[in-house]
Amino acid sequence: MLETLISFVLATATLAFSPGPDNIFVLTQSIVNGKKYGLATVVGLMSGCIIHTTLVAFGVSEIINQNPNLFFIIKLFGAAYLLYLAYQVYKSDAKIAFSTENVAKKSTLELFKKGFLMNVLNPKVTIFFLAFFPQFLFSETISTVVQFYVLGGLFIITSFIIFSSIAILAGTISASIKKNAKIGVFLKWAQIVVFIAIAILILL
Numbered sequence: 001m002l003e004t005l006i007s008f009v010l011a012t013a014t015l016a017f018s019p020g021p022d023n024i025f026v027l028t029q030s031i032v033n034g035k036k037y038g039l040a041t042v043v044g045l046m047s048g049c050i051i052h053t054t055l056v057a058f059g060v061s062e063i064i065n066q067n068p069n070l071f072f073i074i075k076l077f078g079a080a081y082l083l084y085l086a087y088q089v090y091k092s093d094a095k096i097a098f099s100t101e102n103v104a105k106k107s108t109l110e111l112f113k114k115g116f117l118m119n120v121l122n123p124k125v126t127i128f129f130l131a132f133f134p135q136f137l138f139s140e141t142i143s144t145v146v147q148f149y150v151l152g153g154l155f156i157i158t159s160f161i162i163f164s165s166i167a168i169l170a171g172t173i174s175a176s177i178k179k180n181a182k183i184g185v186f187l188k189w190a191q192i193v194v195f196i197a198i199a200i201l202i203l204l
Contacts, residue, residue: 004138005154011132011194012155016162018089018191019184022118026163030170033105038167040108044115045163046156051120053152056129061144071134078131079202085128086195094184135202 016023022045030038064071106114119125133151137144166173177183 001138004136005150008136008151009154009158011198012158013162014190014194016159018187023163023166025115025118026167027170027174029106029111030167031174033111035168035170037106037108037111038170039164040111041115042160042163042167044112044117045119046160047112048116048119049125049152049156049159052126052129053133053149053155055126056133057145057148057152060130060134061148064144074130075134075202078134079199081127081131082195082199082202086192086199089188089191089195092188094188132198135198 026038026041026045029041060071060074063074129152133148133155136151137147138150139147
């Protein structure tokens, strides 16, 4: 059980560190508006994850209870989707590009709302949770709904810590990215390894 949860946290941390629209958005807002505004964006993004966790928790738990064979199909879909994500990352440019030009200044409330809506209205987040979470169910006795919420909580806490660090250390991080092009290459391959490793675990 503990090993499964530790593996989940490590996988989540790797993905949270990897450059994507969410953490790049946090980074640019922190540079343009300040740390407080970057943190407001992070809180909005993480609040949206609660909605996706709830959708997956109740939807997949019902499937597990009603039709174990269908749940197996979901796991196969999860493996296929994670391999697809690995391929998409492989094809992408390893350079981390972000621009602070034409980034309008907004209030903390506006950025919270922006982060929340960015997350909630993105169906890819639900699909990712659907592919990612079921592979880390950790108990035969605890309700699957509870397990999904535990995983969701760990995902939110881990991502919050990393995204908040990005917001607080925005200037240092942006300077390091500009000076060291290899950071993008490392994070790119870290993402690929995580996606493929979890897909293999599903298929074993």
